[in-house]
Amino acid sequence: MKQQNNALETQTLNLYYGSTQALIDVDIQIPKNKVTALIGPSGCGKSTLLRCFNRMNDLIPDCSLSGSILYHGEEITGRSTDVVELRKRIGMVFQQPNPFPKSIYENVIYGPKVHGMKDRKELDAIAEKSLKGAAIWEEVKDRLHDAARGLSGGQQQRLCIARTLSVDPDIILMDEPCSALDPIATAKIENLITELKEEYTVVIVTHNMQQAARVSDYTGFMYMGRLIEFDTTSVIFERPKEELTENYITGRFG
């Protein structure tokens, strides 16, 4: 019963880059249709953990892991897992906006096309739906065929979110999606994230404490490869159990 409510779950997850260990015995449960924030000092393994969920770590030579990762209760670390299908279900938004050097429209329909959709009408509908979902439709609807690289940074990032939505994932991983953006663009994306949780499970890595407090329902605090504490955001920010967590969120350490 409990499992059903977790979109993602890890059990004693250990991860190594060559011989250096980046994750140590991580046990985390990411609840469905909630926003979960991962916080912690630089280099503590937040991105690494995030990349485990959609197996992007596969691309890093000599990266190895042990333990298990469950996606809706199903093991996804094995060789038999269809990574391509997995990545379709678990989308990812990167730190730097990275639209392809194509038109806005082509960026959004890239995913569906890759997954075999050809019909132009369907593609048009998906493009519109995804762009609306990422709250950028109004801004770009008249210039869908312009180059995506001509958009502002904030618009590019929302386009990337739209691109992620286009393949209809059920989890969206975001790795510091606002760190390259100005406050106004950041506010837009934060609003968007709160809207997204209606339909999606969101995991977001952030360095910005206020942002974590504003957008997330749950927060995990990581430190040197370990998950130190995981609880609802209000608990973590108001009465954390661990001293390390408290020190970190009150800015009392370097």
Next chain:
Amino acid sequence: MQKNRCESQITDLFTRQNKEKAISGIWLGTALVAVITIILILGFLLKEGLPAILEIGIPAFIFNEIWTPTSETPSYGIYSLIIGTILVTIGAIAIAVPLGIGSAIFIAEVAPPKFREAVKPAIELLAGIPSVVYGFFGLVVLTHWLRISLDLSSGATWLAGSIILGIMALPTIVSVSEDAISSVPKDFRSASLALGATRWQTITGVLIPSALSGITAAIILGLGRAIGETMAVLMVTGNAAIIPDPIYNILSPIRTLTATLGIEMGEVAIGSTHYHALFGMALVLLLITLIVNLSATVILARIREGQIGSSRAPFLSHDHQNQIKSILLLVILAGLCLFSYQVVGIFGIAILTAILALCYGGLRILSRQSKEKIAFAIVTSATALVLFALVAIIFDIVSNGLPAITWEFLTEGPRNLGRSGGIFPAIIGTLYLVIGAIAIALPIGVGAAIYLNEYTLEGRLTRIIRAGNDLLNGTPSIVFGLFGFAFLVIFVGLGVSLLAGQITLTLMILPTIIRTSEEALKSVPDSLRHGSLALGATRWHTILRVVLPAAAPGILTGTILGIGRAAGETAPLLFTAVVFSKRYLPTSVFEPVMALPYHLFILATNVPGADTQKYGTALVLLVLVTGIYAVAILMRRHAQKTVRW
């Protein structure tokens, strides 16, 4: 006293400023050399060629297909030669582009990083093999093999020409497109994979489109090399001035513009209509390369514009792109059909149809993971084929050439038309030519780069200089040969001499040196310059003491590439500097010399029964030139590894 010092400082200042002005004037002068050269080339081609064209009449010159300049009733139509040039180039591109891009994909994206580390420099090295060596291999091995395996009366055909030119263009195409693909930001790759695309989908959907301008540039470089090539085509195409019948008959002999110039220029009576018609032909050749280069520039600019984003409408709308894709596909299919028909007969078409049907069916049924596997297998085999071809050439030359290498061969003059004795004068002649060319080209080239990069802002003048440089760079080497003959040998009166050859080579390698030097200067950060200028150093002083030392490795690399190119070239020397068999070394720069590439060319085409000597000469030339290139590549790697600014 006080006043006096002031005054002397001011006069100092004046002389210093004058000195700066004088120096900048000198650099301007060097920067103009390229422009002046291209103007002179055009001028001389027009002067020598236009009267003949007008006398023959433009339509009769361009559109008449009969080229019989030495018959009783001469006819000067170059149509079949133009067609020959185009056909050989198309064939070469059809071979080199798929193989080259396939290999580039394999090396950049599929192969393990270790393979890439090893193969990349090797392929760059192969780009340096002199064209006469390719031609020699084509003549001795390829045409022979084609004749036997296809049961032809002669293997010297359009097909042979296209294969050799294709192989020649491959290293450049592979190396430049590989650079383009692997410099696509990692972000794009991650984004595509994170959407659930397979690696192959990522390659075709994101990486190749993002690298399109680089890949296009690679193809154009290859195309330029194919159109302008003289020696290799001349040696393998059979040189019959006819239009293949039917037009797609790739087993027909063929003759190109460049080959005609290479063959006939040396034997023509100076001042005859034939002589002038050859200059007219060179003019047409230059125009063709000009058009290719121009359209390339335009296309590249549009591709880049489309990616960066601009207010202009996209280069091609989506539907147009699709239309073009289907048309291209049809053309390729038709080409394949005709090719297989021509080579295997009606059976070929049947086999081809079966294969295509299989492919089409396969594409429908297969999952994308299986498609990826097949695609990877295809690019792997493309790479294997490319490496095999290149290794086969080198192996053939090394294994047959080694027995010829004796002390006598390397230190004595040729006897009995090169059938015995050695190639010492040819080695020395090549060294003289190269040293002379570099000694002139280096100061001019570096000076021009300094002017462009340090002494002036971008403006109309720099644009003209750069355009001149690009034009010069795209000029076929045989055209340099004609120009050298008309201008240096005849007009200036140097005669066929070492000096004329050195100057001709100088002009030919100048664009390379200017361009690489400019890149080297550009990579020196401004902070270094500002640091020096802020200390009160003059501009010249700053350049001399700070900028040039920092840019030296890059400039040196460019210089070495220039040396390699000069050492391997034949066409520019044909009518300006070389003689075939000369037992003694030149005693002055006004005497003609022997040169390795020319010696090989004559041995291979005109001297029956000197097989060991041929291979020996080819080996020495190959080792010399690739050795020079190896030094350049090692130096560049070294410079890349040492601390970046």
